[in-house]
Amino acid sequence: xxxxxxxxxxxxxxxxxxxxxxxxxxxxxxxxxxxxxxxxxxxxxxxxxxxxxxxxxxxxxxxxxxxxxxxxxxxxxxxxxxxxxxxxxxxxxxxxxxxxxxxxxxxxxxxxxxxxxxxxxxxxxxxxxxxxxxxxxxxxxxxxxxxxxxxxxxxxxxxxxxxxxxxxxxxxxxxxxxxxxxxxxxxxxxxxxxxxxxxxxxxxxxxxxxxxxxxxxxxxxxxxxxxxxxxxxxxxxxxxxxxxxxxx
Amino acid sequence: xxxxxxxxxxxxxxxxxxxxxxxxxxxxxxxxxxxxxxxxxxxxxxxxxxxxxxxxxxxxxxxxxxxxxxxxxxxxxxxxxxxxxxxxxxxxxxxxxxxxxxxxxxxxxxxxxxxxxxxxxxxxxxxxxxxxxxxxxxxxxxxxxxxxxxxxxxxxxxxxxxxxxxxxxxxxxxxxxxxxxxxxxxxxxxxxxxxxxxxxxxxxxxxxxxxxxxxxxxxxxxxxxxxxxxxxxxxxxxxxxxxxxxxxxxxxxxxxxxxxxxxxxxxxxxxxxxxxxxxxxxxxxxxxxxxxxxxxxxxxxxxxxxxxxxxxxxxxxxxxxxxxxxxxxxxxxxxxxxxxxxxxxxxxxxxxxxxxxxxxxxxxxxxxxxxxxxxxxxxxxxxxxxxxxxxxxxxxxxxxxxxxxxxxxxxxxxxxxxxxxxxxxxxxxxxxxxxxxxxxxxxxxxxxxxxxxxxxxxxxxxxxxxxxxx
Numbered sequence: 001x002x003x004x005x006x007x008x009x010x011x012x013x014x015x016x017x018x019x020x021x022x023x024x025x026x027x028x029x030x031x032x033x034x035x036x037x038x039x040x041x042x043x044x045x046x047x048x049x050x051x052x053x054x055x056x057x058x059x060x061x062x063x064x065x066x067x068x069x070x071x072x073x074x075x076x077x078x079x080x081x082x083x084x085x086x087x088x089x090x091x092x093x094x095x096x097x098x099x100x101x102x103x104x105x106x107x108x109x110x111x112x113x114x115x116x117x118x119x120x121x122x123x124x125x126x127x128x129x130x131x132x133x134x135x136x137x138x139x140x141x142x143x144x145x146x147x148x149x150x151x152x153x154x155x156x157x158x159x160x161x162x163x164x165x166x167x168x169x170x171x172x173x174x175x176x177x178x179x180x181x182x183x184x185x186x187x188x189x190x191x192x193x194x195x196x197x198x199x200x201x202x203x204x205x206x207x208x209x210x211x212x213x214x215x216x217x218x219x220x221x222x223x224x225x226x227x228x229x230x231x232x233x234x235x236x237x238x239x240x241x242x243x244x245x246x247x248x
Numbered sequence: 249x250x251x252x253x254x255x256x257x258x259x260x261x262x263x264x265x266x267x268x269x270x271x272x273x274x275x276x277x278x279x280x281x282x283x284x285x286x287x288x289x290x291x292x293x294x295x296x297x298x299x300x301x302x303x304x305x306x307x308x309x310x311x312x313x314x315x316x317x318x319x320x321x322x323x324x325x326x327x328x329x330x331x332x333x334x335x336x337x338x339x340x341x342x343x344x345x346x347x348x349x350x351x352x353x354x355x356x357x358x359x360x361x362x363x364x365x366x367x368x369x370x371x372x373x374x375x376x377x378x379x380x381x382x383x384x385x386x387x388x389x390x391x392x393x394x395x396x397x398x399x400x401x402x403x404x405x406x407x408x409x410x411x412x413x414x415x416x417x418x419x420x421x422x423x424x425x426x427x428x429x430x431x432x433x434x435x436x437x438x439x440x441x442x443x444x445x446x447x448x449x450x451x452x453x454x455x456x457x458x459x460x461x462x463x464x465x466x467x468x469x470x471x472x473x474x475x476x477x478x479x480x481x482x483x484x485x486x487x488x489x490x491x492x493x494x495x496x497x498x499x500x501x502x503x504x505x506x507x508x509x510x511x512x513x514x515x516x517x518x519x520x521x522x523x524x525x526x527x528x529x530x531x532x533x534x535x536x537x538x539x540x541x542x543x544x545x546x547x548x549x550x551x552x553x554x555x556x557x558x559x560x561x562x563x564x565x566x567x568x569x570x571x572x573x574x575x576x577x578x579x580x581x582x583x584x585x586x587x588x589x590x591x592x593x594x595x596x597x598x599x600x601x602x603x604x605x606x607x608x609x610x611x612x613x614x615x616x617x618x619x620x621x622x623x624x625x626x627x628x629x630x631x632x633x634x635x636x637x638x639x640x641x642x643x644x645x646x647x648x649x650x651x652x653x654x655x656x657x658x659x660x661x662x663x664x665x666x667x668x669x670x671x672x673x674x675x676x677x678x679x680x681x682x683x684x685x686x687x688x689x690x691x692x693x694x695x696x697x698x699x700x701x702x703x704x705x706x707x708x709x710x711x712x713x714x715x716x717x718x
Contacts, residue, residue, distance in 0.1 A: 098351065101344070105483045109465075185480070195487020199467070201480040202359035207501055210477045211494050218490055 006165045006177055014176060015044075022160065022172040022220050023133075025227050027141075029148040029235045037149020041141035044174055045131035048138055050145035054121030069116035071108045075100040075138065077127040084175070099135050100125070103142055106159075106188055106197050112152045121151065132174035135186050135200075136161045140224060147232055156228055157197060159188035160220030162213050164205055169213045171220045187217035191225035253461050261462045265446050271458060272298075279394075279441075279454040279503060284402055284514040290429065291407030294386075297395035298456060301387040304396070304403040306379060310421065313369070313376040321368020321376035325354040327383045327396075334388040346385075349392055352481055353383065353400055356438050356470040360478030363404065367433035370412050370419045377409060379432065390456035393468055397440035402511050406518065407432055438478040439507050441500035442468045445488050451496065453503065467493065469500035473508045477501075 007013055017023070023044030032038035037052035058064040075096045103123060111121065123145065125138045139159035146153060162171050165182040178184060185201040205213060261271055268276060280298030287293065291306030313320060327350030331337045337345070357363050368377035381403065383396050408429030411422045444455035444463035455463055465485025470478040477497060482488075 094351070097347075101348075102483060105485070109485055109487070190487050193487065195489060196482065196493055197487050199480050199482040199493060201477070202355050204360045204472075204476045204478050207471070207475045207477055207497055210480075210497060214490060214493065 006180055007168050007170070013170065015174060017172075019168050019170050020216060020219065022223055023174070025224070027144060027228070027231045029144050029231065030239075035145075035149075037145045037147070037151070039141050039144035039148055041137060041144060043133055043137045043140070043172070045129060046133055046137045047127070047129040048134075048141045049126050049128060050138070050141045051124045051126075052122065052142070052145040052149040052151070053124075054149065054151065055116040055119035056122075058118060058120045063120075064118050067114060067117050069111075069113040069119040069121050071104050071111065071113065071121050071123065073100040073104040073107070073123045073125065073142075075103065075125045075127075077130060077134075081127045082130040082175075099138060102135060102198060102200070103138060106139060106157055107142065107146065109197060110153050110155060110157055110190065111146065112154065115152060121146075130175065132176075132178045133161050133172055135159065136172075136188070139188050140228060143228065144231065148235070155190035155193045156225055157188055158191050158221040158225040158228060159186065159198075160217050160224055161186045162217035162220060164209055164213050169209070169216045171216050183213065185213050185217055187214065187221060189218065189221045191222055253458060257458065258462050261458055262446065265450055265452065265459075266448065268450075270452065272456065274454075276450065276452050277499060279507075280391075280456070282398065282507065282510055284398075284511065286406060286514075286518045291403050293399055293403040293406055295395055295399035295402060297391060297398065297454070299387060299389040300391060300395045300456075301385075302392070302395045302399040303384045303386055304399040305382045305384075306403045306407040307382075308377050308379045308407075308409045310370065310375050310419075311378040312374060313372075318373035319369045319376075320365040322378040323354075323358065323363050323365060323368075324378065324380045325350055325357075325383065325400075326380065327353070327385075329385040329388070329392075332387075333385045337388075345392070349385075349396055350383070352393060352440070352468070352470075352479070353397055356397065356440060356479045357400070357404075360436075360438055360470065360472075360476075362401075362434060362436050362438050362472075362478070364433040364435060371414055371417055374417065375419055379404075379407075379409070388457065390458075390460050391442050391454050394440045394442050394454060397438070397470070398507060398511065401434075401437050401439065402515065404432055405434055405437065405511070405515055436472040436474060436476070436478075437508050437511065438470045438472045439504040440468050440470050440479075441503045442466060443496045443500075445486055445492075447486075449489070449492060451488075451492060453499065467496055469497055471497075471500050471504040473505050475501050 007019065011018055013019070015023075023046075024042075026042040028040040030038060031040045031049065032051055035051035035053055039050050041048045041050070055069050058070060063070055077096065103125065107121075107123065113121070123142050125142060127134060127138070136159035139157050143153075143157045147156075160171065161173055161178075162169060162185050163173050163177060163180075163182040164170070164185075165177065165180050170177060170182075173184075181203070183201055183203040183205040185199070185205075187199050188197045189195065190197060199214075201210075264271060265276075270276065270278075272280075274280070280300075281296075283296040285294045285296075287305075292304075294301060294303040311322070313322075327346050329337055329343055329346040329349065337343060368379065370376055381400060383400060385392055385396065408424075408431050410424055411427040411430050413420045413422070442454060443466070444452045444459055445465040445467065446452070446463055452459065452463075455466070460466070463485075465482065465488060467480075467482040467488065469480055472478055480497075482493075
């Protein structure tokens with residue numbers, strides 16, 4: 001394998017970013033009419049749509065909880081989503097199940113599910129184009145969709161990935177950087193309450209480096225939060241103005 | 249079926265933890281005791297963490313490699329949470345606990361490059377080893393992940409695959425009785441340490457069953473002795489702060505070091521006992537030693553300490569590492585053997601120097617070796633003849649080198665120095681012993697004193713047994 005330098009001596013990455021810069025975000029809320037809440041989310045070249053249904057009746061009585069809602073998540077990557085991964089089955093394989101489980105756990109702790117006993121909240125995530133940072137992007141997109149559905153949450157969920165390549169901590173990796181083999185840390189936080197919701201890392205990192213990578217991921221999450229919040233406010237203002245002055 | 253905790257129990261546990269007390273009397277940062285039992289064959293380990301029990305077996309077979317990776321063997325992990333482990337396990341449905349456990353362990357070992365698949369290659373492109381690890385959860389009393397991770401890494405370290413000779417494209421696999429089997433190539437030993445979170449930013453290490461049901465969230469760190477974090481897993485649950493996470497990472501490194509030492513000692517002891525099956529007689533007291541030269545019990549401990557030194561790769565940590573072992577011992581229900589081994593707090597650095605410097609004292613050679621043997625074996629069985637002594641000298645030396653070799657991948661450079669220093673040990677061991685005597689380690693408790701005294705005075709069996717029972 002050719003020696004690809006992920007970060008030039010000047011500190012620029014493959015796509016020209018610095019080590020502490022996230023990719024460009026592009027968001028839209030309320031893209032589907034049928035779903036209770038939906039969102040379209042782009043982070044660099046990664047494109048994800050999320051639809052949220054709920055609270056609604058539980059599909060099977062066995063799983064119903066008497067004091068809270070169940071959060072159910074399904075994650076799938078479209079067959080055309082990745083140029084490099086050419087495997088056909090994408091829906092129920094292990095990786096999809098893990099990411100769905102991650103999203104489910106994160107939202108179970110953040111959505112106020114005790115307000116909806118005996119109900120079910122479904123979050124469906126569909127990846128249209130995959131270019132790194134899928135789990136983080138899925139969490140962010142799902143946050144927007146859940147807000148669009150009007151479900152009360154304790155706080156936003158902002159997620160960001162960070163890694164450690166060639167001695168430099170990098171924020172928000174694209175697919176090539178992810179594949180480089182460095183540590184892949186996924187951090188999701190509640191930005192306003194200031195807590196860590198989920199933290200996952202594989203691969204080896206020395207402990208002192210771990211702290212710096214963690215701090216960097218935290219920084220990335222706060223940046224993403226600022227952008228998410230702007231979008232939510234803009235969308236809400238839009239909805240309000242439409243109601244007051246309905247466009248034909 | 250779910251296991252439901254009554255409200256009273258929940259309130260009790262929460263309010264105790266609020267005051268810094270845990271239901272089983274531990275402090276917030278204490279782990280439960282760890283017991284490691286080995287099975288008859290290589291690669292069979294049962295680990296008890298408190299009352300949680302996990303049994304792991306490692307087997308191997310020869311198979312064809314994947315065409316796109318002709319040089320790599322396979323490591324397959326299979327997790328089985330038995331319905332007998334917990335009320336809430338339903339075998340008719342897929343168990344998410346099982347899947348997650350398997351996934352975390354597999355990831356922790358594979359992604360951190362602890363296990364080397366390329367070392368499993370026999371004949372590139374046609375024959376590789378497939379190492380299958382089966383994890384059976386027998387009893388779920390909290391913190392399955394930690395117990396399973398200890399069990400898996402110990403089993404992988406303990407496992408020996410048959411020796412193979414490759415001539416061209418033909419590989420001959422030697423049966424175990426013909427040739428000594430070969431250990432796997434394990435680069436480092438990641439251990440999982442799990443923390444539980446409670447309101448008011450309280451955090452406990454190693455939650456047990458009831459605490460798990462009551463806690464807000466869980467955070468697991470996979471660390472190794474080199475202070476490298478090989479994996480982090482926190483899913484859902486209550487949010488914690490970044491400072492807490494960093495604090496946990498530091499605690500987990502300390503705990504992992506202790507546990508790794510424990511595993512090494514247990515492995516060492518077990519390998520020693522396998523090396524001399526003919527002399528293994530369980531339950532015989534130490535008094536059979538006929539050599540009355542005072543040999544402090546710390547001799548074999550030296551070798552262990554040296555290993556520990558190598559393992560920690562930091563001479564400065566010598567004292568501190570030996571101290572944690574004692575606390576580990578306090579925490580763990582170790583048998584006497586392990587206790588005596590770990591109580592040695594000798595400066596192994598000084599011993600090493602002495603080893604290299606002193607090559608005298610042949611007179612005490614056989615005696616030293618005997619104690620070496622017995623301490624290494626920790627079997628309370630002693631050899632009798634001088635002839636057998638000399639044989640055992642060789643075996644002792646060989647086995648010591650073997651044992652250091654059996655932990656090859658942990659610290660390769662350090663290991664080579666150990667073997668070098670130990671190879672000429674026939675003469676240097678007595679020096680070691682002597683130095684041991686002179687160093688006269690601060691025997692941390694009466695057990696080791698009893699043993700050394702026993703060696704001196706050939707105390708009756710009763711006392712020995714009493715010491716052993718401690």
